[in-house]
Ligand SMILES: Nc1ncnc2c1ncn2[C@@H]1O[C@H](COP(=O)(O)OP(=O)(O)OP(=O)(O)O)[C@@H](O)[C@H]1O
């Protein structure tokens with residue numbers, strides 16, 4: 001465990017990590033922890049971006065599911081994209097039994113299709129603060145340690161202005177960090193681009209960025225994964241190969257996706 005010290009800076013309490021060895025949160029996703037030098041840094045927020053079908057939901061759910069089943073860490077998955085029953089059935093396809101996870105009392109699946117959010121939109125008084133407050137309450141009540149927001153793009157439908165978007169994303173990150181949660185924010189990127197976020201601000205706010213690429217080579221798409229940034233930690237800097245298998249996402253940490261002279265970064 002890292003040593004921690006509370007300091008007063010400008011009237012605010014600042015939690016400073018003085019650790020030599022960081023407190024790591026193991027994803028237990030095959031191969032990924034090796035790219036992360038042992039795991040994610042506890043309490044940090046990570047942007048997980050990639051094009052459609054690249055495995056963002058699968059990878060993010062593995063992080064939560066493994067936390068609940070292997071590490072005794074309660075997890076919250078907020079899906080704004082898919083119906084709950086659909087995500088439960090899709091994940092069963094990979095062997096992630098979310099109903100069994102729910103029975104442990106440590107797994108919480110919140111949301112549903114965009115309908116959940118649009119009901120907020122229809123409510124004149126509604127604003128994004130309501131959603132954040134609801135998440136905050138669940139985290140506190142159930143001692144949640146791992147959170148996924150799938151997806152940040154849909155959440156941002158509620159926010160029209162770029163400056164407001166930046167503030168909102170920062171607010172989500174700060175609240176979850178202060179509650180000690182390690183969080184993935186899922187972000188869809190445009191097909192065939194090397195963009196790492198939708199609005200171009202997300203990657204600067206988050207502590208870490210993991211990008212999934214699908215690179216067109218001949219008649220197929222080659223999946224690549226890169227840890228683009230991880231504040232406070234060293235990490236692998238290359239684009240590695242990954243695959244979506246019948247057991248979920250598997251990363252091949254020793255296989256480089258492209259030859260050294262090619263670069264996507
Ligand atoms: N049993 C399986 N074995 C191998 N691959 C699978 C299996 N089931 C699904 N897949 C692959 O996983 C992909 C879906 O992954 P996932 O939903 O995690 O991607 P995503 O990046 O979240 O997509 P979206 O952008 O649509 O939300 C499918 O398109 C398919 O290629």
Ligand SMILES: [Mg+2]
Nearest residue numbers: 056057058081
């Ligand atoms: Mg998805």
